[in-house]
Amino acid sequence: MLFCEVCDHEGTEQLRYTKEIYVRKDGLKQMLAIKKIYMDYETAPVGVSHMPQFAWELVSDKKNVKQKSYELQIAKDADFTDLIYNSGKTESEESAHVYAEGASLESGKRYFVRAKASDGQEETDWSETASFVTALAGKNGEWEEGAPAWKAPFVSAETDDSYKNVSKGTYVRGTFEIKKDIKEAYAFTTALGLYQFYLNGKKVGEDEMTPGWTSYRRHLLYQTYDVTEYLQKGINGAGAMLAPGWYKGVMGLTKARNNYGDQTAFTMELLIRYTDGTTESVYTDPSWKGCDSPVVFAEIYDGETYDAALEIPDWSKAETTKGDWKPVQLVFFDTQVMRAQYAAKVRVMDRIPAKRIFKTPAGDTVIDFAQNMAGRIEVTAAGKPGDVIELHCFEVLDKDGNVYLDNLRAAKATMKYTFAREETVTWHPTFTYMGFQYALIVSYPGEPKAENFTACTLHSNMASNGSLECSNPLLNQLHHNFLWGLKSNFLDVPTDCPQRDERLGWTGDAQIFCRTATYLMNTYTFYKKWLHDLEVDQTPEGGVPHVVPNIEEGRTDGNWLLRQGPHSAAAWADAAIINPWTMYLMYGDKDILKKQYNSMKGWIDFMRAHAVDYIWNYKLQFGDWVALDAEEGSYFGATPNDLTCTAYYAYSTGLFVQMAKALGKEDVAAEYEELYHKIVKKFQETFFDAEGNMTAQTQTAHIVALYFQLTPEKYITKTVEGLKRLLDKENGHLVTGFVGTPYFCHALSQNHALKEAYDLLLKEDFPSWLYQVKKGATTIWEHWDGMKDDGSMWSADMNSFNHYAYGAIGEWMYRAMAGIEADPEHPGFKHAILYPRIGGNLKYTAGKYHSIYGDVGVKWEVQGKQITLTVQIPVNTTAEIRLDQAKSVLESDGLTFIREADYMAAEAGSGTYQIVFEQ
Numbered sequence: 001m002l003f004c005e006v007c008d009h010e011g012t013e014q015l016r017y018t019k020e021i022y023v024r025k026d027g028l029k030q031m032l033a034i035k036k037i038y039m040d041y042e043t044a045p046v047g048v049s050h051m052p053q054f055a056w057e058l059v060s061d062k063k064n065v066k067q068k069s070y071e072l073q074i075a076k077d078a079d080f081t082d083l084i085y086n087s088g089k090t091e092s093e094e095s096a097h098v099y100a101e102g103a104s105l106e107s108g109k110r111y112f113v114r115a116k117a118s119d120g121q122e123e124t125d126w127s128e129t130a131s132f133v134t135a136l137a138g139k140n141g142e143w144e145e146g147a148p149a150w151k152a153p154f155v156s157a158e159t160d161d162s163y164k165n166v167s168k169g170t171y172v173r174g175t176f177e178i179k180k181d182i183k184e185a186y187a188f189t190t191a192l193g194l195y196q197f198y199l200n201g202k203k204v205g206e207d208e209m210t211p212g213w214t215s216y217r218r219h220l221l222y223q224t225y226d227v228t229e230y231l232q233k234g235i236n237g238a239g240a241m242l243a244p245g246w247y248k249g250v251m252g253l254t255k256a257r258n259n260y261g262d263q264t265a266f267t268m269e270l271l272i273r274y275t276d277g278t279t280e281s282v283y284t285d286p287s288w289k290g291c292d293s294p295v296v297f298a299e300i301y302d303g304e305t306y307d308a309a310l311e312i313p314d315w316s317k318a319e320t321t322k323g324d325w326k327p328v329q330l331v332f333f334d335t336q337v338m339r340a341q342y343a344a345k346v347r348v349m350d351r352i353p354a355k356r357i358f359k360t361p362a363g364d365t366v367i368d369f370a371q372n373m374a375g376r377i378e379v380t381a382a383g384k385p386g387d388v389i390e391l392h393c394f395e396v397l398d399k400d401g402n403v404y405l406d407n408l409r410a411a412k413a414t415m416k417y418t419f420a421r422e423e424t425v426t427w428h429p430t431f432t433y434m435g436f437q438y439a440l441i442v443s444y445p446g447e448p449k450a451e452n453f454t455a456c457t458l459h460s461n462m463a464s465n466g467s468l469e470c471s472n473p474l475l476n477q478l479h480h481n482f483l484w485g486l487k488s489n490f491l492d493v494p495t496d497c498p499q500r501d502e503r504l505g506w507t508g509d510a511q512i513f514c515r516t517a518t519y520l521m522n523t524y525t526f527y528k529k530w531l532h533d534l535e536v537d538q539t540p541e542g543g544v545p546h547v548v549p550n551i552e553e554g555r556t557d558g559n560w561l562l563r564q565g566p567h568s569a570a571a572w573a574d575a576a577i578i579n580p581w582t583m584y585l586m587y588g589d590k591d592i593l594k595k596q597y598n599s600m601k602g603w604i605d606f607m608r609a610h611a612v613d614y615i616w617n618y619k620l621q622f623g624d625w626v627a628l629d630a631e632e633g634s635y636f637g638a639t640p641n642d643l644t645c646t647a648y649y650a651y652s653t654g655l656f657v658q659m660a661k662a663l664g665k666e667d668v669a670a671e672y673e674e675l676y677h678k679i680v681k682k683f684q685e686t687f688f689d690a691e692g693n694m695t696a697q698t699q700t701a702h703i704v705a706l707y708f709q710l711t712p713e714k715y716i717t718k719t720v721e722g723l724k725r726l727l728d729k730e731n732g733h734l735v736t737g738f739v740g741t742p743y744f745c746h747a748l749s750q751n752h753a754l755k756e757a758y759d760l761l762l763k764e765d766f767p768s769w770l771y772q773v774k775k776g777a778t779t780i781w782e783h784w785d786g787m788k789d790d791g792s793m794w795s796a797d798m799n800s801f802n803h804y805a806y807g808a809i810g811e812w813m814y815r816a817m818a819g820i821e822a823d824p825e826h827p828g829f830k831h832a833i834l835y836p837r838i839g840g841n842l843k844y845t846a847g848k849y850h851s852i853y854g855d856v857g858v859k860w861e862v863q864g865k866q867i868t869l870t871v872q873i874p875v876n877t878t879a880e881i882r883l884d885q886a887k888s889v890l891e892s893d894g895l896t897f898i899r900e901a902d903y904m905a906a907e908a909g910s911g912t913y914q915i916v917f918e919q
Contacts, residue, residue: 056115113129482780528592780806
C-alpha cells in the first residue's frame, strides 16, 4: 500500500490509499519493483560534468522489505548493447549513493541507465530506462566537477564605450555548414549577462534567465542542450539575445552598474556526431556579427521595454540579410571558473490567469492575479503602430484600495511594449522579473479584459518533495504561503524578496529557511550551486559575506551597512555550516560535506580567530533582526549580540564536529569537539547567573539557549519556565526576529511545553503567523506588522510582502505536527523518526516527505481520547514510530511498543502501518 496525496472525502480531509501495480515483461505482477532512478537526485540531468551518483526508489506491497543485492548498468545506447559499466550482481543494501567506479564518460553524450534489485526472495525486472547527458570534460579528459576544456571565445555586440552605461539588449549571430547526416548534437553555451540561445529561428530549450546569477569572477555556469532536432543539413544559423542582467545591470545595495564587467558577451561550443562515426565542433568566432535588439531597456529591478519596430525578422536564421550587423568584439574571460549546470534551472513553472480587472477608488485600472509571486506577465493585445502596452507590477493595495508602490523603493518594475504595425501580439518581457500580485495598467490599446493577461511564475526547477494538510484551514493557508514564498525567492539564488530594489542572496534568510525549503522541494542541486558561490566568495581568512553572490565585494563606502561590516554576521554567515548540515541530514550525501569542508572549517576558524576567551562578537551584527523587542525606530532586536554570536559559534562548531566524524576526520573532530565544550562552558558562565537565570531576559536568548542545547542541564526547567513567563508577558505572542523565530516552537515542544508551542502557532492576532493569513496574505511577510490592523503600512523603506524567512515555521510543522524527522545517526531518511505531536485542537494532520528512498508519510486523526496513526515507511528503510503521550496501545498492527519517558516507541520496517492508541 502506498501513501498518496491528501484528498477530500465526505467533507473531511483524508488520506487516500492506492496500490501501484508494476507488471513484469512476462506479464506477471511484480511484488517488488523499481519505481524511479535518480542521478545526483535528478531524474534526467542534462549537463553532467562528473560521474553522477545513482539511486533507485523501490516499492513493494509487502512489509519489512530490504534490498539484498542490485545490478546497475550504464550504456551508450538504449538497448544496453554498448555498456560502459555493469556492476554485475552486487551484494549490498545500498539503493542510494551508489557509484559506478571505473566507468569513463565522453563529452556531450547521452547515457542510458537501468537497475534491478533483489530482496533475497524476489528480484525486480529491469527498471524503466533513465538517462543523463554529459557536459564537457576537463582539459585532460577528467570527469570531476571542474573547469571544462573550453575553446570558444566570448563574442560581444557591445563594441564601443556607449554601451557601458546603458541597459539595452543586443543580438549576436553566426552561420555554419553541416555536410553530413547528423546522429546527435549538443550545444554548450553561456554568457556574460543574460542570454537566450537560438538555432535556425527557434529558441533552444525552456530555460529562462540563463546563465543564472553566480559569483561571476570565480564561478560562471554554462548550459548543455540536446540540439539534434534543431539542426539541418546545409547552412545553419546560430545566435543569442543578450541583456545586462545581474552581470552588468544596476544591482545591489549601492545600486552600482557594471558590477562584474561592462560588456555582455556570448560563447558557444557545438559538438556534432555524424552517422558515419565522425565528429565536428563549431564555435563562436570573429566571423560572428552583432547588433542592437528590440529590447531597448532591460534591468532586473526596473523591468523591460521592447520596441517592435527594431525587430529583425528571422534574425537567427542563416538566410537573414536584414539588420545593421557589425563584426563582434572578442571579450576575454577566465574559463577556468566555468562549471556545468545540470539542474535547478529557472523556468516558467506556473501560469496563472488574471482573476479580475477593476478600478481603484483613485481611478486606476488594475489587474489582480489573487496570488503574490515572482515572474512576469504575458499580455495579448491588438494595436497599431505607436500603440503602447505598459504595466507596473506591485504587491498590495493600500488601506483605501489604491495602488501601493512605496515598498518597491526605487524599483520601477515596469514592462512596456511598443507596436510597430497593426497586429495582435502576445508578448512578455524576457530579461527581468518582478514580485507582484497586481499590475497597474498605465497604457493598453483597447479595453483590457482579464483573459488578456497571464502571470508566468519564474523559479528554479525543483521537484516537489512535501505536502502537509490539517483540519485547520488557516494553517493550510500558512503552508501555502511559505511554499509560495519559496517559489517567489528561489530564482537561481535564495533571495530575500522579489519586488524591491534588493533581491539579494542574504545568507541569514537562506540559512533559517533551508530545512523548511528542503521539506517542500528537492533543493539539493539548488543549494549545492549556491554553497559553491558562498565558498568562492569567502574572505581569505574564512569570513562569509552577508549576501551571496557577493555583489558588494570591495564596497565599504556606498552603504551604511557595508561601512560597518561587509561580512561575517552570526546566523547569516553560519549558512556555511548549517546549510551543508541540512543537506547531509535530509539527503544523506557525504559528497556535499567533502565539497564544502574547507569552507566550513574556514568559517569556524574565522570565529575562533576573532573570539575573545570563547566569546565571539565581530563588527556589524544583525542579531535578532527586526524583532519586535527592538528599540523604537531600530531593526536590531534586544538580545545582546555577544549572546547570539557565541550561541551560533557553539552551535556551528558542534555541527562541524558531527560532519567531520561523518567524513572520518577523527583528529579534526576531536580538536573541534574540545573547542565546542569550551565555548559551551563559557556561554553558560557568561549568560546564566548564579541562580540559573539568563542574563538577557528576552525570548530569543532563552530560545537559542534551549534549542542549541547550551543550557546547563540543572537549569533547563528554569529556562523553559523563563521562556513561558516571557511569552505570558506578551499575552502569548512572540516578539522575536530572525534568530529566535525559527526555533521558538521547537524550544517549547522539545521541553515539555507542547501546548504553548501550538498556542503560539495558532495565535490569530498581531503578532503571529496567522495574523498575516487573516489579512489575506498569500506569501510570508518581512514584518509581523507589514500591514497594520487599520490597513496602514510599516515603513516603506523595508516592507516586503514576499519574504520567506518567517516561513521557517514550516520546519516545525513537518517535524513536530506531522512528525516526519530525519535521524542524524542514519541521515537521508535511511532511518526515520516518526513522532507526531498531537495538539492544537486539530482533528487530523497529514504530511508527506519524498526522500531519495520514497515517500515517508504520517497521518493522525483524533476521535475523543483515541488517536489513529497511519504511517508509511519506504522500502529499504526503517523507522522508529513514537506515540505521543500514549497511555495504551489498542491496535499495534504487529509492532511491539515499549514505554519511554514521554511516549511509547516501536521499530518498524518498510510498509504502511495503522496504529490506534489512547492518550
